[in-house]
Amino acid sequence: MPPARDIMAHRGDDDEVCPVCKSSRYLNPDMRFLINPECYHKMCESCVDRIFSSGPANCPVAGCHKTLRKNRFRKQTFEDINVEREVDIRRRVMQILNRREEEFDSKRAYDDFLEQREEIIANLVHGTDVAKTESDLQRYAADNMRSIRANQALEAQEASSFREQQTHEQELARLRREAARLEYENERKEMLAGREDVLSRLAAGRPGDAAAIAREGHKVLLKKSSARRSEEDRIRQKQAALRNSDARKAGQGALTTADRADDSGDSGLIKGLKKIKTPEPEKPYDPFGGLIPNKRDYYTLRDHYPNSYLDPIRQDTRMQAGGYDLQEYYSRTLMEAFAGLGCFIDEEVSKREVTSTMGISRPVATQGAALAAVSSAGAPEASS
C-alpha cells in the first residue's frame, strides 16, 4: 500500500524510519533515534545496541567511514541536525576559548576575541579551513590548559552560586510569606481577644462606663498594632542590611577568585589579553628586616663565660629575683665588641657623601642645622 507508506513518510519527515535497519515507528512505536556527534548520522536505538555493543565500529551509513563508540550516542535535541551540530561545535569551542572579559585590556580587545571565536565556530560549522582551525584550537588548548581550567572552574562556581542565590531568594520569599501569614493571624487573634475583653468588661461594668471602656479597648488595640508594626519595621531593616552585606560578601568572593594567577599573558591565538603579573608570593613577615636575630658572624655566644665579677651573680638570688639575666650582658658586650668592626668609615662615608643628593643625612646637614641655629640666634635685634 504505497499511498499509506507515502503518508507515513511524509508525516514523519523520514525521521520515522531508521536509515540503517529501515524499521519504522509504525512497527516499533518505542523506537528512539540516537545520533553521534562524530558524523551526526542518526539511527535507532536497537541499531546502536546491535552494532556498537561489542566495541567501536564504523558508521553503518554508506560512504561514512567514521569510527563511532556507543557511549557517545545521545538523543537529538534539535530537530535540524545542522543546528544540533553547530550547537555541539559551539559548546566545544566555547569550552576551549573561554576567556572572560576582565582578562582583556579593553572592551575592544574583548570584542575582537568574541568575533574571532564566532569565526572559528563558523569555520568549523561550514567546513572551511577545518584542519588549520582545528590545529590552532588544539594548540591553544594545550598551551592554555591552566587558564582554561581556571575559567571553567570559575564558570561552574558562578553557575552554582547563581543557583544557590536563587534558591536562597526563593527560601527568603517563602519565609516572608510565612511571616506575613503569621502576622495576619496574630493580628486577627488579638483583635478578637481585645473585642472579647471589651465585651466581658462591658458585661461586668456599670452602664455609664460603656463608652469609656469601648474607647479604651480601641486605644489598646491601636497601640498594640502600632508597636507591632514598628517592631516589624525594625526586623525588616535588619534583614535588609543583612542581605546587603551578604551580597557584598559574595561580590568580594567573586573578585578574589577572579584574580588568580595565570601562566601566559598573551597566547598566540588571542590578542589583547591583559598582561597578568603573577603577584610575588607574600613572604613571611620579618620583623628584623632581613637580620637574623640570633645569628652572629664574628663570635659564637656561649652560655657561660668565666668572670670573677659576674660569676657571683649567678648564685645571688637578690640579683636574679628581679629578672636580671647574665645572658643579656654576654650578648650585649660581645655584640658591642664587634658591631662595626668591618665598617670602614673612611670609605663608606666618602661613598655616602658622593651618592647622597642635596645632603640629606650628610654631615653638611648637621652643619646646616648649626648654621641655622647660629644665624637665627645671631639676629642682633633679637638678642640685644
Place this chain on the structure above:
Amino acid sequence: MIEDEIYRSSSQFRLWSFTEASLKQLRATTNSVASDRVRAALRRAQDARRSATSSTTGTPAPGSDAENKAAEDKQIECLTPEEEQQVVDYYSEQIIQLGENYKPPLPTIVRATAIQYLRRFYLTNSPMTYHPKQIMPCALFLATKTDNYYLSLRQFAEGVPGQTSADDIIAPEFLVMQSLRFTFDVRHPFRGLEGGIMELRAISQGQGQPAPHLQPSQTPEDLRRALLSLSPSSATANTMNDRISRAHHSTREILKAAAQITDAYFLYTPAQIWLSAFLLADRPLAEFYLDTKLGGPIISSSSTNHDQNPLYALRTKLLTTLANCSALLQAYKPFASDEARMKTLKRIVGKKLYHCQNPEKANIAGQKRIPAAAAAAAAAAAAAGESGTSESEMERLAKKRKLERGSETKDLFGGELVTQRTKERQMEGDQQQ
C-alpha cells in the same frame, strides 16, 4: 657581617662618622662662618658704642670711619680651626676632671658620653660663638640623663666649680641638643672591651668558641693551646689570666683618655677603637684575638692561604685601619703633661678667645629664660607703680619676645638644609669671583 649592619643603623654611624678630610672641612667651614659672625658682631657693638658716644659728644670726625674699620678688622683676631680644636680638647679633658668632683665620681661612660657631646657640639659650633665653659657642664649634665645616671640639677650644680647656678647649667641645654641633632646615642668601646676580655678569658680556660665561619676547623682546645703558646709580651706577667687583666686595664686607660680626647669616635667604629687600644696594650694578645675572628695569620707568599681565608680582604683592610687608629691613640698626650701645649692653650683661651668671643652670644641664660625675663620686666613695671597693668604688661612682653624669636622657633630642627646650602654655595661663589 651582621654586626656591621647593626652598627650601620646607628645614628653614630649615620650622622657622626666622618672621613678625616670631611671632618677637617666641616671644622674649617664652622670656623670661617663663626669668625665672620664674630667680626660682624664686634663691629656692630663698636658702632653702637661709638654712636652712643657721638650722640653725647657731637659729630665724629668725618673721614675717619674707614680707617677705623680697617684698624678694627686687624684688631679682631679670630681663632683658627686648629686653635679651636685645642680649646675643645682642653675642655674635653676638663670634663674628665669635673667628673671627679662628685662623690662618687661620675662613671666613665657618663663622662665619655659628655665628651662626645661636647665634641659633636663643636663640630658645628665654634668656641668663639659659645664658650666651652658654658657648654661643658651642660653636656655633662645631659650625659648623666641620657646614660641613666641620675643626679638632681642642684646636686650637679654643686659639683661645678665657680659661681655656676643651676640655671646657668641648663640654659644652653636645648641648644646643645639641637646641635646634637637630638641623637643622644653614643656607642662606646668600653663594653666591647669587656666582651673581648670575657671571651679571651673563656679561651684561656679552654671554653672559647671559635667564630661561626671558622667553626669546623677550630676547637676550644686548639684555641687554648694557641693562646698559651703566645710569646710573652712582658716579663712581669706570669699567668695568662694575669696578662689578660693587665691588658684589660691598660686598654681601658687608653680608652678613657686617648680615645675620648682624639677624633677616634668620628673616624672609627667602637669595635675598631677598642681593638686598636688593645693592640697598643698587648700586641700579641690582640693579634691572636683578631686571628680567631678573621682567620689565621696570613703568610703573604702562599696563595693557597689566600684562597682558604675568605676574610683575607677584610683582614688586611682592618689591620691598616687598626694601625691608623692605634697611631692616633698613641699620639695623644694629655695637656697636663705637655708644658708648651698648656702655655699656648692658656694664650688661646685666656687672651684670644676672650677678645674674639661673640658678644651677642655671651648671655645664653638671658636668651633662653624668656618667662623669667618677662616676669622681671613686669615686676619692674609693677614697682614703678603700674600694678594694675602688670598682668597685661607681662603678656605683652612675652608676646614681643615670641615675635622676636619667631625665626628661631621656626628652625627648631635646624631649618631648611637646601636653602642653607645653596646660600652657602652662593657665598662661596661670590668669594671666588
